[in-house]
Amino acid sequence: QYVKDPIKFMGLEDLIPMSLNTKRMQLREILDRDVAPLLPEFIEKAQFPREVLGKIKGLFGLSEAKYGCRQVTPREKSIILYELARVDTSLATFYALTMSLVIYTIEALGSEEQKAKYLPGLCNLDLIGCWGLTEPDFGSDASGLQTTATPVDGGFILNGSKRWIGNAIISDIMVIWAKNTKTNKIEGFVIPSKTPGIHVKNIDRKLGLRMVQNGVITLIDVKVPITTRLEKATNFANGVKVVLEHSRVSIAWIATGMLSGVYEASVKHLRERIQFGVPIGAFQLNQEKLVRVLGHFHSCFLLAWRITELQEQGKATSGQAGLVKAITSLIGRDAVRLGREMLGGDGILIDNYVMKALADMEIVYTYEGTYDINALVAGEAITGISAFKSSY
Numbered sequence: 001q002y003v004k005d006p007i008k009f010m011g012l013e014d015l016i017p018m019s020l021n022t023k024r025m026q027l028r029e030i031l032d033r034d035v036a037p038l039l040p041e042f043i044e045k046a047q048f049p050r051e052v053l054g055k056i057k058g059l060f061g062l063s064e065a066k067y068g069c070r071q072v073t074p075r076e077k078s079i080i081l082y083e084l085a086r087v088d089t090s091l092a093t094f095y096a097l098t099m100s101l102v103i104y105t106i107e108a109l110g111s112e113e114q115k116a117k118y119l120p121g122l123c124n125l126d127l128i129g130c131w132g133l134t135e136p137d138f139g140s141d142a143s144g145l146q147t148t149a150t151p152v153d154g155g156f157i158l159n160g161s162k163r164w165i166g167n168a169i170i171s172d173i174m175v176i177w178a179k180n181t182k183t184n185k186i187e188g189f190v191i192p193s194k195t196p197g198i199h200v201k202n203i204d205r206k207l208g209l210r211m212v213q214n215g216v217i218t219l220i221d222v223k224v225p226i227t228t229r230l231e232k233a234t235n236f237a238n239g240v241k242v243v244l245e246h247s248r249v250s251i252a253w254i255a256t257g258m259l260s261g262v263y264e265a266s267v268k269h270l271r272e273r274i275q276f277g278v279p280i281g282a283f284q285l286n287q288e289k290l291v292r293v294l295g296h297f298h299s300c301f302l303l304a305w306r307i308t309e310l311q312e313q314g315k316a317t318s319g320q321a322g323l324v325k326a327i328t329s330l331i332g333r334d335a336v337r338l339g340r341e342m343l344g345g346d347g348i349l350i351d352n353y354v355m356k357a358l359a360d361m362e363i364v365y366t367y368e369g370t371y372d373i374n375a376l377v378a379g380e381a382i383t384g385i386s387a388f389k390s391s392y
């Protein structure tokens with residue numbers, strides 16, 4: 001007898017409403033049976049697994065049932081992310097990017113016209129979106145971005161460059177953040193990817209998140225109508241910040257789901273692998289490492305669960321989201337490394353989860369604000385002192 005599913009050790013499944021837990025187990029079965037075996041090939045080739053999308057189609061939706069889309073509550077979204085990440089981080093990232101960046105941006109900040117036009121297609125995956133904030137020279141310093149939106153008769157002209165944008169090359173629509181040259185405020189636009197003047201180039205040779213297609217988007221005199229502007233995103237705080245505060249919770253769930261995958265791979269290996277005539281789980285050093293992985297998993301799960309509850313009550317703050325994103329990726333990084341260690345040589349194979357997770361966790365640690373930046377967001381909320389700018 002042993003603990004196969006880490007969620008069971010401290011009875012964490014009791015936190016999840018029964019109907020949601022049932023859905024979770026159904027999703028797990030589909031992912032384990034129909035999706036996981038297909039992925040290594042795409043990962044090796046660094047290809048987006050378009051063929052797999054049909055199997056996860058029903059998972060997408062809005063915060064309320066509208067525009068013909070179903071409702072996905074924060075808790076359901078979290079559990080879906082958890083299960084996807086337990087299988088693969090790229091898959092979970094695709095879900096987070098679609099749900100928490102693209103769909104959420106339009107749902108929270110867009111006009112009725114934009115919502116009716118894009119949300120149904122995004123929810124049933126007829127449309128794929130991307131979300132462009134980061135630029136070649138402005139990563140952590142996102143509010144300094146240089147892409148411009150120049151007001152002209154009936155619309156705007158966009159000029160600039162975006163880097164690292166997930167789904168860029170496969171997207172049908174793009175959310176682009178740019179500085180309005182008249183107001184000097186950062187505003188958002190949702191535009192078709194085929195608009196003249198948009199050029200996209202894939203970033204190749206990535207060693208993490210292999211199935212996510214990240215790209216560079218160049219915007220040269222891209223003329224867009226005024227209806228493409230996200231009407232509620234009137235500045236950085238009302239736009240980008242609102243979305244990131246929301247989506248950082250999703251990243252915490254990705255880290256948590258990954259630790260579930262790491263734990264499962266580790267405990268299986270410790271029981272099956274024989275050295276010195278005994279299963280390697282009989283060695284004290286390995287047991288201690290497994291305990292650390294399970295402890296880190298529980299810390300992540302409980303932090304992520306609590307922030308999701310706060311989000312559901314409309315009470316989650318940016319400081320809390322920053323802390324949870326930072327800490328889950330920090331201890332997640334430690335746990336993944338321990339898992340890799342416990343699997344020995346087998347730990348470097350694509351099929352054994354942990355090495356892939358080790359590389360992917362570096363990105364979880366980095367995207368949607370690095371660990372440092374999220375720590376500073378939380379640090380400011382705690383102390384009341386902003387420490388982002390150096391006096392250098």
Ligand code: FAD
Nearest residue numbers: 131132133134139140164165166366367368369370372388
């Ligand atoms: P930099 O800002 O150059 O930071 C380098 C180092 O300096 C980091 O360790 C950072 O923490 C540290 N640092 C910087 N400023 C400070 C400070 N004030 N105090 C302390 N330390 C500091 N962006 C999008 O818009 N859309 C996407 O879909 C997207 N997907 C991504 C997918 C991947 C695989 C990757 C790698 C990135 C993605 N990003 C995306 C961009 C991501 O959000 C940025 O990479 C991230 O915010 C860090 O920016 P940077 O890479 O420019 O690092």
